[in-house]
Amino acid sequence: MVKTKMVTVSADLINSHLTEPKLDQVFRLLETDLDVQNTLRMSNVMAVERLRYNDHGPVHAKIVSGSALEIFNLLTEEVKPTTVQNHVCSFEDAKVIVLCGAYLHDLGNSIHRVDHHIHSCIIANPILNRLLKKVYPEDHALVVRLKSEILHTIFAHDEDINCLSVEAGAAKIADGTDMAKGRTRIPYRTGKVDIHSLSALSITKVEIEKGQEKPVQILVSMNNPAGVFQIEEVLEKKLATSSIANLVDVIALENGVQIRRKCTK
Numbered sequence: 001m002v003k004t005k006m007v008t009v010s011a012d013l014i015n016s017h018l019t020e021p022k023l024d025q026v027f028r029l030l031e032t033d034l035d036v037q038n039t040l041r042m043s044n045v046m047a048v049e050r051l052r053y054n055d056h057g058p059v060h061a062k063i064v065s066g067s068a069l070e071i072f073n074l075l076t077e078e079v080k081p082t083t084v085q086n087h088v089c090s091f092e093d094a095k096v097i098v099l100c101g102a103y104l105h106d107l108g109n110s111i112h113r114v115d116h117h118i119h120s121c122i123i124a125n126p127i128l129n130r131l132l133k134k135v136y137p138e139d140h141a142l143v144v145r146l147k148s149e150i151l152h153t154i155f156a157h158d159e160d161i162n163c164l165s166v167e168a169g170a171a172k173i174a175d176g177t178d179m180a181k182g183r184t185r186i187p188y189r190t191g192k193v194d195i196h197s198l199s200a201l202s203i204t205k206v207e208i209e210k211g212q213e214k215p216v217q218i219l220v221s222m223n224n225p226a227g228v229f230q231i232e233e234v235l236e237k238k239l240a241t242s243s244i245a246n247l248v249d250v251i252a253l254e255n256g257v258q259i260r261r262k263c264t265k
Contacts, residue, residue, distance in 0.1 A: 006209040013066030042110035068102035068174035082165035101153025102171040117158040159237040169242035176235035202227040
């Protein structure tokens with residue numbers, strides 16, 4: 001049996017996906033843009049400091065971006081990107097959609113957690129106008145098309161919204177994979193002790209690999225079964241409306257032993 005590559009969900013994962021010029025340029029623009037970075041900082045002020053929720057700031061943005069591109073690459077070994085199929089853009093441009101949608105999806109938390117997916121679209125719109133013009137200075141029509149797809153990806157990351165593209169589905173599932181204990185450490189330390197924080201604290205790592213039966217397999221390792229709650233309440237709710245649930249397996253491991261598997265046909 002050929003051993004497949006397995007990657008751990010982390011803020012460093014994005015670096016392995018910046019080998020294409022446009023992706024690298026877009027990521028550098030996002031990382032250095034004052035509007036983007038300060039809005040993400042305010043997302044954490046609102047979410048973490050005021051609501052005692054988990055991380056929705058710059059680190060979360062990088063983690064989700066790397067995971068989204070990893071999932072997208074695995075998916076597109078077997079299925080064509082929706083935007084390519086619909087003649088919206090090229091394959092590399094489809095990756096730009098995934099990256100921007102994943103990185104900017106939580107900007108709306110800077111206003112409020114309620115309806116934050118809508119607020120994220122409103123905030124992201126002028127940012128995308130400005131940044132995409134730097135990457136595609138000669139093609140205004142393409143900028144408009146990419147922006148529409150990115151805003152769809154941002155809007156559809158909410159668990160109640162159905163994704164209409166593989167690109168949006170990859171970003172949505174990636175958002176759900178950022179569930180390991182590091183993300184909840186701040187609210188836990190400030191006194192928020194509930195099933196959400198305890199469940200997240202039990203998850204030691206999340207890994208993504210090519211599956212034996214599906215293009216994507218997500219392994220969630222935990223040190224006690226409380227972590228299953230996090231899988232059911234976060235990852236699987238996003239998976240259900242991702243439009244690509246039939247292409248992803250989720251496996252829970254307690255101290256290295258499989259205790260649960262979500263396999264959608």
